[in-house]
Amino acid sequence: MKAVLALADGRIFEGKSFGAPGESTGEVVFNTAMSGYQEVLTDPSYKGQMVTMTYTQIGNTGVNPEDVESRGLFLSGFIVREYMECYSNWRATMSLDAYLKENGVVGIHGIDTRALTRHLRDKGSQNGIISTSDFNHESLVAKARAIPSMAGLDLASEVSCDKPYHWTEGLWDLAGGYPQVDPASLKYKVVAYDFGIKYNILRCLVDAGCDVTVVPATFKAEDALAMNPDGIFLSNGPGDPEPLVMVQEELRKLIGKKPIFGICLGHQLLGLALGGKTMKLPFGNHGSNLPVMDMATRKVEITAQNHGFAVDLDSLGDAACLGHENLNDQTVEGIRHCSLPIFSVQHHPEASPGPHDSQYLFSRFVELMEKNR
Numbered sequence: 001m002k003a004v005l006a007l008a009d010g011r012i013f014e015g016k017s018f019g020a021p022g023e024s025t026g027e028v029v030f031n032t033a034m035s036g037y038q039e040v041l042t043d044p045s046y047k048g049q050m051v052t053m054t055y056t057q058i059g060n061t062g063v064n065p066e067d068v069e070s071r072g073l074f075l076s077g078f079i080v081r082e083y084m085e086c087y088s089n090w091r092a093t094m095s096l097d098a099y100l101k102e103n104g105v106v107g108i109h110g111i112d113t114r115a116l117t118r119h120l121r122d123k124g125s126q127n128g129i130i131s132t133s134d135f136n137h138e139s140l141v142a143k144a145r146a147i148p149s150m151a152g153l154d155l156a157s158e159v160s161c162d163k164p165y166h167w168t169e170g171l172w173d174l175a176g177g178y179p180q181v182d183p184a185s186l187k188y189k190v191v192a193y194d195f196g197i198k199y200n201i202l203r204c205l206v207d208a209g210c211d212v213t214v215v216p217a218t219f220k221a222e223d224a225l226a227m228n229p230d231g232i233f234l235s236n237g238p239g240d241p242e243p244l245v246m247v248q249e250e251l252r253k254l255i256g257k258k259p260i261f262g263i264c265l266g267h268q269l270l271g272l273a274l275g276g277k278t279m280k281l282p283f284g285n286h287g288s289n290l291p292v293m294d295m296a297t298r299k300v301e302i303t304a305q306n307h308g309f310a311v312d313l314d315s316l317g318d319a320a321c322l323g324h325e326n327l328n329d330q331t332v333e334g335i336r337h338c339s340l341p342i343f344s345v346q347h348h349p350e351a352s353p354g355p356h357d358s359q360y361l362f363s364r365f366v367e368l369m370e371k372n373r
C-alpha cells in the first residue's frame, strides 16, 4: 500500500505503508542510533513526534516483549529507508510491522531518509503528516501546517503515571533477564518524578542501590518530602518544559531540601526551577553516538540523547555552573548547583539504546545521597 510523508514546508516523500494504515501528524525528527529501534519506539519522550531512523535497514531483529522502555508506544509515526519483514533473533516474538499495527502506529518505508535527514538538519525539525488515504500533496501540506508547534506543548502530563508505584526491577543480563531485587538490600530511598520515565532509568537506579517510588508529574513537593527520601529524581519526558509551571513551582520547594538528579526533561525543568531559561534547538539531538565532556573530570563520553530543547547557561547566572558540554554543538549537556547536592544531564546515562559510558552518573547521585544522609 502506498503512503506519503508531507512536511509543513511543502517537501513530499512518497513511499510504502507499514505498520498501521491511516493518517498521523507530528514533529518530524531524525535519530542516528544504528540499533535499538524498539527502545526508541517505546521512549515516551517521542510523544507528538514522528521519528526517522538514519540507519538504513530497520526491522531485522523483530520485536520482543523485553526491550520496552515504557508501557506503550507514544510516538505518532515511524519513517525508515528499508523495512525488513524477514526478521531473525532468538528473543523476537513478532515482526516490527505487526508490532506497529498492534499499537496503531503509522509507518512509511522506502523513502530517501538521507535526503529527509539533510533537509531537517538544514531547515530544522518541522511538522509533518504521513497518510495512506490522502495522496493530494496540497491537502497534506495544509494539514501538516495546521498542527501546533512543539514549542509551548505540555505533553509530560499526558504520559505520566496516575498514581505512585514501587519499582524493584534491576538491569537485564543474559543469564537471568531482569532480576527482581529485594527492597531490603536497597539502601537509598528515592522519589522519582515520572514525566514519561524510561524503565531503564529505574533499573539503573535500582542497580545503584536505590529503593525507588515513582510518582506522578503532579505530585506535591510536601508529599514527596513526607516520604523522607534520601534523594529526588526528575525524569525525561516529551514536549516543552516551559509550560510545566506547576511542576517548576513544586521543584523549587525541593531545592535545598534533598539531593536532586535530573535527566533530559528533568534537567530542563531543574534549570527552569533554578531561574534559568530553555530554548528550542533547530533539530535537537536524537541518537546514541553523541560526544559529551564531563567538566569535572574533562573525560569524554559517548552518549545517548533525545531532545529538542536545551537549557540556556547564561540565563542561570550564579545559580548553577556547566556540568557537561555537548562537543558537537556546544550546548549545555549538564548543570551542577554551585553549593547544593543538585545536578542534571541532558543526555541519557541509562542508554537504551546506546553506550554505557555515562552510567557512572547514577553512582554520583548515590554518593551525593550518602554524603547528605
Ligand SMILES: NC(=O)CC[C@H](N)C(=O)O
Residues within 6 Å of the ligand: 045, 235, 236, 237, 238, 239, 240, 241, 263, 264, 265, 266, 306, 307, 308, 309, 310
Ligand atoms: N528525552 C527527553 O526528556 C526530552 C525532553 C524534551 N521533550 C526535549 O525534547 O528536549
